[in-house]
Amino acid sequence: MSGAWSRFAAPAIVGLVVLAAWEIAVRTGGVPPYILPGPLLIARTLVADWGTLAPALVATLRIAALALLAAVVVGVALAVLFTQSRWLERSLLPYAIVLQVTPIVSIAPLIIVWANDVTLSLLICAWIVAFFPILSNTMLGLNSVDHNLLGLFQLYGAGRWRTLLHLRLPAALPYFLGGLRISGGLALIGAVVAEFVAGAGGSGSGLAYRILEAGYQLKIPRMFAALVLISAAGIAIHLLLAALSHLLLRRWHDSEAGRAL
Amino acid sequence: MSEVRAAPAGAIALRGVDKTYANGTRAIDGVSLEIAAGSFVSVLGPSGCGKSTLLRMIAGLIVPTDGRIETGARGREIGFVFQEPTLLPWATAEANVALPLRLMGVDAADRRERARQMLARVGLEGFEGAWPRELSGGMKMRVSIARALVDRPRVLLLDEPFAALDEIARHRLNADLLDLWRETGVTVVFVTHSVFESAFLSQRIVVMSARPGRIVADLAVDTDQTRDEAFRTSPAYGATCRRVSDALREAMAA
Numbered sequence: 001m002s003g004a005w006s007r008f009a010a011p012a013i014v015g016l017v018v019l020a021a022w023e024i025a026v027r028t029g030g031v032p033p034y035i036l037p038g039p040l041l042i043a044r045t046l047v048a049d050w051g052t053l054a055p056a057l058v059a060t061l062r063i064a065a066l067a068l069l070a071a072v073v074v075g076v077a078l079a080v081l082f083t084q085s086r087w088l089e090r091s092l093l094p095y096a097i098v099l100q101v102t103p104i105v106s107i108a109p110l111i112i113v114w115a116n117d118v119t120l121s122l123l124i125c126a127w128i129v130a131f132f133p134i135l136s137n138t139m140l141g142l143n144s145v146d147h148n149l150l151g152l153f154q155l156y157g158a159g160r161w162r163t164l165l166h167l168r169l170p171a172a173l174p175y176f177l178g179g180l181r182i183s184g185g186l187a188l189i190g191a192v193v194a195e196f197v198a199g200a201g202g203s204g205s206g207l208a209y210r211i212l213e214a215g216y217q218l219k220i221p222r223m224f225a226a227l228v229l230i231s232a233a234g235i236a237i238h239l240l241l242a243a244l245s246h247l248l249l250r251r252w253h254d255s256e257a258g259r260a261l
Numbered sequence: 262m263s264e265v266r267a268a269p270a271g272a273i274a275l276r277g278v279d280k281t282y283a284n285g286t287r288a289i290d291g292v293s294l295e296i297a298a299g300s301f302v303s304v305l306g307p308s309g310c311g312k313s314t315l316l317r318m319i320a321g322l323i324v325p326t327d328g329r330i331e332t333g334a335r336g337r338e339i340g341f342v343f344q345e346p347t348l349l350p351w352a353t354a355e356a357n358v359a360l361p362l363r364l365m366g367v368d369a370a371d372r373r374e375r376a377r378q379m380l381a382r383v384g385l386e387g388f389e390g391a392w393p394r395e396l397s398g399g400m401k402m403r404v405s406i407a408r409a410l411v412d413r414p415r416v417l418l419l420d421e422p423f424a425a426l427d428e429i430a431r432h433r434l435n436a437d438l439l440d441l442w443r444e445t446g447v448t449v450v451f452v453t454h455s456v457f458e459s460a461f462l463s464q465r466i467v468v469m470s471a472r473p474g475r476i477v478a479d480l481a482v483d484t485d486q487t488r489d490e491a492f493r494t495s496p497a498y499g500a501t502c503r504r505v506s507d508a509l510r511e512a513m514a515a
């Protein structure tokens with residue numbers, strides 16, 4: 001009872017109070033909608049413009065999801081390779097770090113030129129932003145196996161492959177899921193930022209382009225409506241990944257055990 | 262030069278074994294020890310004297326810097342119980358016990374059957390599906406012992422297995438360990454820092470000095486008496502405790 005209250009009712013009330021204050025401030029202060037629209041106007045715009053906003057949301061989510069998937073595949077594969085071979089880790093990890101610390105806005109134009117395909121370049125940008133937390137967290141997990149358990153596997157002659165499968169990978173799962181939660185948000189941010197840089201219009205364009213477009217046309221309420229959608233998508237991704245983590249860990253890992261979803 | 266060579270099944274022989282770690286720590290200094298197949302030997306010594314090092318060398322997990330170790334058991338014929346239960350947190354009690362069998366490629370049905378039998382044997386019937394985090398410290402230790410014994414090893418190495426348990430649990434596990442030893446005829450090397458525990462369990466007690474670990478006393482214990490709760494108050498037990506304490510005091514002084 002009190003758990004459900006603090007989880008859902010408390011943030012909902014805070015949100016409602018803030019929205020109400022915003023609406024009142026906008027109305028009593030006479031702030032014009034092209035400076036700051038009130039929440040009611042934004043909601044109405046959201047409904048009215050759903051026809052253009054919904055496909056944009058789908059396009060952005062598609063890029064974010066594909067980028068996250070690629071981040072998982074490449075991040076986990078590299079983490080496994082790096083922990084199996086010191087030599088590979090030493091020669092490749094510095095470049096992964098270089099990718100991670102390079103501001104995406106500064107290389108996005110280059111990627112767009114090189115990739116020569118809007119969707120592909122957006123995907124690459126979002127992937128670059130998203131993959132490092134998965135790589136570094138999974139590496140940390142693969143390496144933090146109890147050394148006595150490693151001794152036990154050695155005693156039973158388990159070999160590299162079975163030690164990886166039965167010991168290192170399961171031990172890395174909580175770390176990987178922690179990285180995945182960070183990367184989920186980053187994939188969305190990466191997709192949006194790349195869209196801004198690309199500024200690509202047309203039928204397949206995403207939310208960022210709709211924001212730019214609304215800005216040029218001074219349709220400020222639509223800008224806000226698109227922003228609301230991006231935030232909602234971020235929250236949805238977070239909740240989805242938190243649920244996945246809970247599902248996989250609740251029975252054995254202290255971070256999730258004994259917690260309700 | 263070090264090498265590992267076969268001794269008679271279940272027997273262990275160490276000849277002039279030295280161990281210096283890569284950072285220069287001399288952990289073991291010239292240890293020679295013959296352990297007969299099927300015997301129960303305790304290794305006792307102050308903290309940091311190299312007991313774990315010795316056990317890990319016998320198991321073949323680390324190699325001696327010098328000397329020779331002959332173990333009449335290979336890899337999977339050795340059961341190892343660590344100071345902590347060292348279970349897979351993502352596997353049930355049954356799956357943990359079955360782990361050695363699984364890594365050996367035993368089929369699922371057989372694995373399950375043998376793991377269940379072994380769990381029942383250590384008094385954990387009905388806890389097959391429990392996760393490690395749901396078990397008490399003593400129960401986790403029982404799972405760990407069941408795992409070490411599930412493939413009927415010739416040699417069982419225990420590294421202060423009951424150090425973290427309360428006295429009541431420790432006494433019960435001591436008695437159960439003795440039962441298992443008698444039933445299986447396994448060779449037991451039991452590392453402990455408890456004089457009482459070693460005097461209660463062993464046929465023979467090897468006392469080590471502070472680092473670098475050397476053997477300073479090798480005491481035989483009268484084996485005729487049955488080791489039950491009454492034994493804990495017997496004069497023979499008291500006498501053994503005194504002899505071991507004296508030897509340990511000398512070891513610390515040396």
Ligand SMILES: Nc1ncnc2c1ncn2[C@@H]1O[C@H](COP(=O)(O)OP(=O)(O)OP(=O)(O)O)[C@@H](O)[C@H]1O
Nearest residue numbers: 282284286288307308309310311312313314315472
């Ligand atoms: N991997 C290692 N590298 C370097 N030194 C080590 C290593 N493992 C142990 N030592 C050192 O070797 C010595 C013996 O260690 P060991 O763990 O064998 O002692 P122990 O008798 O088991 O102690 P305790 O009763 O506290 O468990 C200690 O001084 C320890 O610091």
Ligand SMILES: [Mg+2]
Nearest residue numbers: 312313314420
């Ligand atoms: Mg130790």
